[in-house]
Amino acid sequence: MSKTVSRFCAILILIIVSGLFPLGVKPAAAQSAPVAWSQPIRLSDPNYQSWPPAIAADIAGNVHILWSQSMLADGTAGNGDTLYYARWNGEKWIGPVDVLVSPGDGLGAEYPDLAATPDGYIHAIWGTGGRNSQLFYARAPACCADDPLNWSKPISLGIAINQTSAIAGDLQGNLYVIYASLDTNDIVFLHSTDSGENWDKAESIPGGTRREDEYPAYPRLSVDESGRIHVVWSILPYPGRAVMYSNSNDGGKTWKDPVIIDQIEPNEYQADFGPTLIDVEAVGRNEVHLTWDGAPTVERHHVWSKDGGETWSEPDTFIPELTGGGRALWNDMAADSRGVLHAVSIKQPWHAQWISGGWSASTAIGQRGFAEDMRIVVSAGNELHVVWLEVRQGIPSTVYYVRGISSAPAVPLKKLPVAASETPLIQPTATGAIESPTLPAPTPLFADAPAADTASVDSPARGVFFGALAVLVFLGLVAYRTWRRKR
Secondary structure, X not given: OHHHHHHHHHHHHHHHHHHHOOOOOOOOOOOOOXXXXXXXXXXXXXXXXXXXOEEEEOOOOOEEEEEEEOOOOOOOOOOOOEEEEEEEOOOOEEEEEEEEOOOOOOOOOEEEEEEEEOOOEEEEEEEOOOOOOEEEEEEEEOOOOOOHXXXXXXXXXXXXXXXXXXXXXXXXXXXXXXXXXXXXXXXXXXXXXXXXXXXXXXXXXXXXXXXXXXXXXXXEEEEOOOOOEEEEEEEEOOOOOEEEEEEEOOOOOOOOOOEEEEEOOOOOOOOOOOOEEEEEEEEXXXXXXXXXXXXXXOEEEEEEEOOOOOOOOOOEEEOHHHOOOOOXXXXXXXXXXXXXXXXXXXXXXXXXXXXXXXXXXXXEOOOXXXXXXXXXXXXXXXXXXXXXXXXXXXXXXXXXXXXXXXXXXXXXXXXXXXXXXOOOOOOEOOOOOEOOOOOOOOOOOOOOOOHHHOOOOOOOHHHHHHHHHHHHHHHXXXXXXXXXXXX
């Protein structure tokens, strides 16, 4: 009997350990802090082609989402022509509604980006598409951006922009915009100190190109709590030649010489793969994180700096499920009130956390089609809001959203200031509450799968489940054999 018990204990331990650490998956360097994820829902109309979404959260906890849809019958615009908006106010969805188009006939409105400032505005930029793509800017009161008449008249900030651009604000309400210029092969930087009413003269950051066929693309930026501006971009052509970093300590007047974070090397990258799609996230005053699609087959790579971008750690990797999984625009990051960095990436989509110097195991936060163009933002200190473009063959791509609650403490929300420049057509009531028309919440396409089932069968939780199942089966066999002996 003692041999049987010993054998049982040994097998039990082996099963539990194999369940916690599935074959081929190393134990995570950091333990995951709990995140409770809601059911993913569809935001955009499935009858129309949607394009990559943008997301921002304001000081009152409202979450603003903007994306492009292809609405022109002749299809002249490449990656969308009409910008649609939706807002989560903490209790319900408002929208979606079409709010912006580019001035001029037949122009596109594509690759929008969003920022919120403490003065109660949200700010949008987007391009018109093509070789001579213009960069347009408009803003609206955060309370009432679901009414197109509350948006300012779009103004042009630049021309010949290479697809995507980025906008960010700081704690003082300054706005920063960057884009890659097709004319100069540099990164162009713009700055506004009055919430977008006026913009300083555009400044160029050397793009870091070295060969005649190279050009910069996909710029991103983040501003830390000390006011330091961090920018990153990729150097193309396909499949990627290098990923670059620079920063400014004086509001964009001067810039650090661009630093190569990673570059293509035949002995590191497999054929048809190269570094690209770098992202940046500043946490606190001096901590900076960079992620990109790296070697050898666009695995998700990461480095971080403790000194505001002066020195960098050795690269590490996260979300191993994406090995050889391709590239599809952004990975994205955001930090909660505890300083835990949350990263999201494509396909599933996937979520991972950087905690105490290491990455947690990956968590699947939705599964239906192929998730691309990930964006994440944190509101109220502990609410994670993720949007992406779901791509399924043969039907229009749609925008999806999921909400998570981290274990970080919530932070007090602030009341939105009354926006002075644009007078909202939706006026506050006598109690100060904003009356906005609402539409029914979008119909979830995940209705057939409860929230607990959105975890992929490829996630580390699979091992725990099957390990526990194996234990139950083993116990049943032991009980059956004991019963047979007694007969």
